[in-house]
């Protein structure tokens with residue numbers, strides 16, 4: 669195939685990934701666990717070009733250059749190396765989430781790119797291999813290859829660091845978008861700074877593996893309350909860790925903190941919900957599906973609210989019809 673299209677969704681971690689032990693192979697310092705969403709899709713087409721001397725990348729209709737293009741080219745070079753190809757490609761991507769605002773657009777972006785590029789370059793990879801490939805683009809993308817809840821194993825090297833499905837109770841996620849602007853410091857830069865400067869970093873790495881083991885047990889037991897408690901605790905730990913870097917980094921805004929408080933108040937009022945937030949000010953709240961609307965109603969005053977559920981791992985879809993090829997008669 670010389671042309672392939674894939675669709676992927678972002679994922680939101682319930683046990684967070686923060687820190688790499690190998691920046692080239694993108695191996696995480698600890699394992700993590702997330703929910704792949706059924707909204708904010710990225711749809712990406714990779715088309716191999718005859719005789720081109722470089723890759724081109726368009727995102728939401730805008731031709732990319734600089735870092736954005738460089739990350740895609742670097743990823744395609746890896747795919748070319750695996751496929752034994754020297755051919756450049758045109759990557760066309762539509763991202764339905766606000767890019768760079770902590771809604772994990774890099775996860776859906778690299779998961780879709782991994783699946784589309786592997787197919788376009790003729791690589792025959794299974795889910796685990798695609799997850800490992802997506803990981804090289806953005807660590808958290810490894811988890812967007814999996815439907816619903818997934819665990820990304822830290823692994824002991826490239827071969828063993830991939831995501832796979834975990835059985836867990838059904839849940840909804842209420843995303844509260846507080847600010848959709850691009851974050852000031854990328855997660856990549858912030859992770860590096862945290863690892864190099866926070867005195868708490870070793871404790872974070874060590875405790876995250878224990879947190880992950882407890883979370884996997886809670887999932888196995890279908891224990892939503894325990895899953896929720898671990899989720900909120902681990903999110904606050906990650907933000908505390910990030911704030912302890914030198915110079916400090918703070919992603920949460922006063923409104924984000926107000927949402928965490930509002931969710932505690934909801935629990936006190938008998939609606940079981942728990943908060944988390946990635947490297948940005950937006951807050952994702954988990955609840956049982958039957959409580960999602962009540963949670964959304966209560967949080968509407970803080971930002972744009974959207975109820976989402978468990979979505980599918982990245983997959984190939986039929987190529988969209990190129991309007992320029994459509995009959996005009």
Ligand code: PMV
Pocket residue numbers: 680681683684685686700772774775806807808809855856945946947
């Ligand atoms: O893969 P990255 O560089 O987008 O890092 C993601 C980091 C967090 O979203 C904050 C946590 C996580 O586990 O997704």
